[in-house]
Amino acid sequence: xxxxxxxxxxxxxxxxxxxxxxxxxxxxxxxxxxxxxxxxxxxxxxxxxxxxxxxxxxxxxxxxxxxxxxxxxxxxxxxxxxxxxxxxxxxxxxxxxxxxxxxxxxxxxxxxxxxxxxxxxxxxxxxxxxxxxxxxxxxxxxxxxxxxxxxxxxxxxxxxxxxxxxxxxxxxxxxxxxxxxxxxxxxxxxxxxxxxxxxxxxxxxxxxxxxxxxxxxxxxxxxxxxxxxxxxx
Amino acid sequence: xxxxxxxxxxxxxxxxxxxxxxxxxxxxxxxxxxxxxxxxxxxxxxxxxxxxxxxxxxxxxxxxxxxxxxxxxxxxxxxxxxxxxxxxxxxxxxxxxxxxxxxxxxxxxxxxxxxxxxxxxxxxxxxxxxxxxxxxxxxxxxxxxxxxxxxxxxxxxxxxxxxxxxxxxxxxxxxxxxxxxxxxxxxxxxxxxxxxxxxxxxxxxxxxxxxxxxxxxxxxxxxxxxxxxxxxxxxxxxxxxxxxxxxxxxxxxxxxxxxxxxxxxxxxxxxxxxxxxxxxxxxxx
Amino acid sequence: xxxxxxxxxxxxxxxxxxxxxxxxxxxxxxxxxxxxxxxxxxxxxxxxxxxxxxxxxxxxxxxxxxxxxxxxxxxxxxxxxxxxxxxxxxxxxxxxxxxxxxxxxxxxxxxxxxxxxxx
Numbered sequence: 307x308x309x310x311x312x313x314x315x316x317x318x319x320x321x322x323x324x325x326x327x328x329x330x331x332x333x334x335x336x337x338x339x340x341x342x343x344x345x346x347x348x349x350x351x352x353x354x355x356x357x358x359x360x361x362x363x364x365x366x367x368x369x370x371x372x373x374x375x376x377x378x379x380x381x382x383x384x385x386x387x388x389x390x391x392x393x394x395x396x397x398x399x400x401x402x403x404x405x406x407x408x409x410x411x412x413x414x415x416x417x418x419x420x421x422x423x424x425x426x427x428x429x430x431x432x433x434x435x436x437x438x439x440x441x442x443x444x445x446x447x448x449x450x451x452x453x454x455x456x457x458x459x460x461x462x463x464x465x466x467x468x469x470x471x472x473x474x475x476x477x478x479x480x481x482x483x484x485x486x487x488x489x490x491x492x493x494x495x496x497x498x499x500x501x502x503x504x505x506x507x508x509x510x511x512x513x514x515x516x517x518x519x520x521x522x523x524x525x526x527x528x529x530x531x532x533x534x535x536x537x538x539x
Numbered sequence: 540x541x542x543x544x545x546x547x548x549x550x551x552x553x554x555x556x557x558x559x560x561x562x563x564x565x566x567x568x569x570x571x572x573x574x575x576x577x578x579x580x581x582x583x584x585x586x587x588x589x590x591x592x593x594x595x596x597x598x599x600x601x602x603x604x605x606x607x608x609x610x611x612x613x614x615x616x617x618x619x620x621x622x623x624x625x626x627x628x629x630x631x632x633x634x635x636x637x638x639x640x641x642x643x644x645x646x647x648x649x650x651x652x653x654x655x656x657x658x659x660x661x662x663x664x665x666x667x668x669x670x671x672x673x674x675x676x677x678x679x680x681x682x683x684x685x686x687x688x689x690x691x692x693x694x695x696x697x698x699x700x701x702x703x704x705x706x707x708x709x710x711x712x713x714x715x716x717x718x719x720x721x722x723x724x725x726x727x728x729x730x731x732x733x734x735x736x737x738x739x740x741x742x743x744x745x746x747x748x749x750x751x752x753x754x755x756x757x758x759x760x761x762x763x764x765x766x767x768x769x770x771x772x773x774x775x776x777x778x779x780x781x782x783x784x785x786x787x788x789x790x791x792x793x794x795x796x797x798x799x800x801x802x803x804x805x806x807x808x809x810x811x812x813x814x815x816x817x818x819x820x821x822x823x824x
Numbered sequence: 825x826x827x828x829x830x831x832x833x834x835x836x837x838x839x840x841x842x843x844x845x846x847x848x849x850x851x852x853x854x855x856x857x858x859x860x861x862x863x864x865x866x867x868x869x870x871x872x873x874x875x876x877x878x879x880x881x882x883x884x885x886x887x888x889x890x891x892x893x894x895x896x897x898x899x900x901x902x903x904x905x906x907x908x909x910x911x912x913x914x915x916x917x918x919x920x921x922x923x924x925x926x927x928x929x930x931x932x933x934x935x936x937x938x939x940x941x942x943x
Binding site: 312374388 | 589590591592608609610613614616617618619620623624625626627628629633634636637638640641642680686
Binding site: 569570707708711712714715716718733734735736752753754756757801807 | 829830831832857858861862864865866867868869870873920924
């Protein structure tokens, strides 16, 4: 355990890189959006009409962290005689911790957004129409689990680059494109595209945003573990 | 007890045999020079000793335990590689901060002194450092970590002669005060000939020579003179190299046979010459 | 340092030379192993080997916890040893070469007197 803590402390040595970036992004996004609508004025506009995609900034800015960890901090940690196991455990802890932080933090921002009637300018940054939950913790799950799925996926991509290099990334990209093309083609040919859409629409929102992303976490997490256990430095 | 014991170590990677049944024991509290050509297997051996790579077969023990994923061993080990990579967005001082977290014996005051010696800019980003400054970062981490087993693999890429001398001086100084097991892998054999106490020569994944450095000194000689006289003098001694020109013969001998006959001149070989000749001879076999 | 001979031997000889020329008098402390190592830029273990050889030879003695000191009869011992070495290293090859050139020991003696007087 002390080894894992050690590895985690090294990962958190630059919290600005490992933790804070998405929070800067969402903060700036909120500022820009509210500033924009404040200039536009007309605060009587319907609350529902000012939905923005600013939340994407949060997710988009968090995709670089894991590849950095896998490709820059991992070799350096190994040089400092951190064990592979400790590094992997620390990374898993970091991913989990960041997801919890993202869930609770975004849910809290969401509460503020609702309480202030959309940051006083009737805008929707977090309280998006399809993901609203009445329960605070359910809302946290809806924000947090997709975050975790995303970071796990980026960790996997980072590990692919670590192990197979540029070619691995290329093969992964082509592979994903090919598999999706095949899946879409099958769905089209069997006229079942609508069924898929209908399936997800008919599921409880919590399942769509928490349960299925969790399956992605398991999938990418396993792939990541397998790759990192054989990663060379 | 030996600090490092390796028995019949083999490492294959993607069809390439990097280590081929290598056996070696390294005494504790000694400066070992690990010599050999590029691709001889030195780096692979050091990576296995420090748990960065896993052996295909054989026995590896560091401080009496296998190093593989073993914190009890790795906590006592520090390995600075040739062209060691650091997170590029780190500042110099952040690399040291990470080392301070990881290395149990880290001495920050000593690291600060070394930073001054090497005139390293603490607040500069790693990616903006010159090649030599980057090497200095590794050297400082390796020295200030004060790990019971410290391995330097060609640590001075891009470092000028003055900075290298600082490294040698600091290494000796600190080793004298705090003896520990140091492995120094290098191609600059003559530069380290006086520093190392023990020499290991690795070639084609095997140990070709495993000797006390001071014993080697002056033992191997280059003998030249009239062919007959030289041949008589060198009789029965292993010949490392021979060349002949118009009745005159020059041979390199692994050992000095004794008092030379008249007209035969005997010169000592430097460690570097000896290593080169031994490697060549090993390659021919 | 000289390439050709073991470093520990060279360290021992340098200390002997200092004893001979009086730099290191009887019962004075000799530099520590670490000082010697740092000065000559050699491995401390090698320097220690040179020093311990002198201890074995009775030229230095050890004061526990303080360091190494020059034995009271060190200078005489070194002198004896150097004189033996002088005969072996210089006189013997000198006479051997003289023989090859057809010079008798008496001729050599003449030469020595002649050249020595010229100095």
